[in-house]
Amino acid sequence: MRIKAFGPFADEVVIDFDELGADGLFLLHGQTGAGKTTVLDAVAFALYGRVPGARDTTRRLRSDHAASDQAPEVELEATIGSRRLRITRTPEYERPKKRGEGMRKINATASLAWLDGSGPDLTRIPDVGEAVVRLLGMSADQFFQVVLLPQGDFARFLRAHPDEREALLEKLFDTERFGDIEDWLRDRARESATRLSEHAAAVERVAGQIVAISGVPAPAEADFEWAQGCLDAAREAAERTGAELTAAQAAAEQAEAAHRDALRAEDLRRRGVQARDRLAQLEEGAETLAEADRARRLALRAAPIAHLADDHDRLTAEVAEKTVAADRAREALAELAEGRPLCESDCDDATLVAAVDRWTEESGRWEPLARRVAERPRTVADIDELEEAIAAAEREAAGIRELLDAAPARREEAVTALREAEELRAQAPRLRAERDATRRILQAFDDRDQVLDQLAKAERDLLDAREKHTAAREHQLDLRERRLAGMASELARGLVDGEPCVVCGSPDHPAPAAGDEEQVGEADEKRAAADEQAASAIRSIAESEVIALKERRANLDAVVGDADRVATKAELDRLAADLAAAERAAARTPTLREAVERIDAEIDGRRSALADLDSAQSARRERLSGLRESLSALDAEVAEATGGRIGVDERRRELAELCARARRLREARRDAEQARRRLDEVADRLATACAEAGFATVEDVRAALVPPAQIQAWERMLEDAATLRAASEETLADPEVREVLEAPAVDVERLAADLAAARSRRDEAAQRNAVAVQRRTDLDRYVADFWNVLDALAPIQERHAELSGLADLVGGRGQNSRRMSLRSYVLAARLDEVLVAASGRLREMSSGRYEFVHSDTAAVRGRRRGLGIEVRDEYTGAVRPTSTLSGGETFFASLALALGLADVVSAESGGRVLDTIFIDEGFGTLDPEALDLVMGVLDDLRSGGRVVGVVSHVDELRARIPSQLHVVRRENGSTLRVQSPLGVS
Incomplete structure (x- = not known):
């Protein structure tokens, strides 16, 4: 790692x-x-x-x-x-x-x-x-428990509350599937209870519907006979009300026929009376209808002539307007001096056209000179711009000359600063080497002080290690001498009567040597040898550390030499300051070099710029002289062309205005003549139309005119009158109408009252029949539903009883006498395996005194968990709580339990565990004898092929x-x- x-x-x-x-x-x-x-x-x-x-x-x-x-x-x-x-x-x-x-x-x-x-x-x-x-x-929690036996966690599992122990075991062992079984059965039982409740509610709901429909109260336990009785009574009521409805419908149909005949006779009488009244009204308004017909015919003859009269009026006004416009155009042309002679004479179109051509030709001759005059402001602006540019260039040239005069002094100053910086930069490597050497000497002072402290401690540790090694060596030699001295008694203990002695071969043993009670054995000698080897190893380590520190001190002494710490520190500060100054100068060197180069480039650039300014200034002065000469020539030509009266543009505008006014006069005269010709044509057409329509004057035409809406109203009135007359005559010609008018009137109100009474009796019978039929129909459906839900309820009750019993059993309720859930039962079995695996190691570490006992003591309110741990004390035969163990006993009990837990978890996960396990702390609570027993268990683990890492600070x-x-x-x-x-x- x-x-x-x-x-x-x-x-x-x-x-x-x-x-x-x-x-x-x-x-x-x-x-x-x-x-x-x-x-x-x-x-x-x-x-x-x-x-x-x-x-x-x-x-x-x-x-x-x-x-x-x-x-x-x-x-x-x-x-x-x-x-x-x-x-x-x-x-x-x-x-x-x-x-x-x-x-x-x-x-x-x-x-x-x-x-x-x-x-x-x-x-x-x-x-x-x-x-x-x-x-x-295995998961991380399992690995931490079986491979890294954690510091301070040995006793936690041993003394944990059953709830905490259950939580830890669930992390280490896969009991999720058993919990899933509990959850699955509990969910199925809950679903079954819901289904049972739904079906029971369905039975009650259907029975309630039957009660509500039939009005017959349900017995304590509703059955099919009660439901069938309700259905039979409903069927009999539906048949009885059906017969009553048939009789009422026949009586209502007779009353409806009589009332319908009376209504028809009354309608015929009303139509005949209305027809006679309309004919009488038409006779009274006959004169008014005739007058409307005459006015309609006159309006229809005048309508085609109305637009000609309107056109005549419009054209008369247009001729007057055009004539006034022509007079105004003549006056406008006469306002100009050159146009007045034309207006005073009776000029025709040809004279006006000739004058316009003459004025247009004169304007064309002035166009080139006008373009040159239009460009004169631009020429004046160019002259002003050139004068300003020449003055600005002279000022810029003066500034450049001043900068060129000051440049040599600036360059000399920059060159001097660059030379000084380069000299300081050259000293930086020497100063850096001297600083590093001085720093190493100063560091050696500090390291030597630290090494001296470490060496003093190491020499004390070495002296202590030598003393311990000497004591262990003397103890080993003492035990060896004592064993050699008691070798005879050791051999005598192995003698058996009748068997030859291993030394002399005699089968007789008359006087075997007797040893004391503190006889030294082979195990004691091996243990002393191991102690001596361990002490020797510690001594070797201490000697190696002392030798290394002495070599380190010698190397540091060589580095320090005869230097003084205070002087060395002062020298280091001075060298650091000088080096910092040299490094700053080195950092500034490129900047200073660039400054010198920048001043040289600036001088060359300004000299080139001054030459360019002189060349551009000559070109500007030459162009300024040419523009001034061109402007003077243009002014002289304009004065000569216009005689000094007006300018060229003013004369061209004057000629353009003469042409425009002459054209407007021609167009106004032409428009007035055309309007007069159209007026004469319309007057002739209007006179002809009036004669053909029978009107003497236009005023008669206008008097006969009415709006189209009025004509349409007269036409509708005449059409409606004709339609009413024809319809009334047709009604009075009907034989049925004549017969009714001649017969006496019928009592319609009495017949209507008889019809209403018959309909009321029919509706009441229909309502009673509909209620009875609906009750019978609903009861047919609900009785069938009642039978279905009763049939489905029984198997659901049996299924629910089975699922509920199983859920209670695996959940620690009902017939479960142990009051343990399935998951707790499985964890208890795993714990029992752990205690069996741990008891062997516990007996070995406790010299056969203790072993674990799986406790099944009832918890609060009689609930059993099966996760209790106790120990059996073989000295007294009593079973004790783990909390009564001493500190050392608790440690090796916890260690045995942890190792047993590791074995079971390893087997549970397929036996794939790292060959190395670690045990972290806890050995400080053991006495030497208990430590020997624990080390024996660790030796067993080692002999089994595993590597055991012990984490401890116990000497x-x-x-x-x-x-x-x-x-x-x-x-x-x-x-x-x-x-x-x-x-x-």
């Missing part, structure tokens, strides 16, 4: 567990807070991306000792299920932003590489997690376990030191 910037480990550290666990057992020790548990956290984080216990909630896995840009990382290479893989993970952390201030959040990453080529590499965190769970066959374990991983705490982060039978690294 490789760890970097993780927890207390700032620098990269590497752990080879193959080398460390070569003999099956190793110790992970160090000072409190050094990072022992972090090594286990790194294993857990590499596999599952999280760490055990409450430490996972803080999520602060990055080392505070690491550089700010250093990324935390854990890499684990392992073999799981015969597949070799490498997992690399980085946790979520924050680092400073590369640009700007503040921190940037970096997300967690993970990758998995198959070193044996057994699959594609993975880079997504979920994919890596699924692959690890699939290979190990006794350092002597017992040669392979060690020492976590060394330092101010700048922890480091690792590996001690194995192969050596120290």
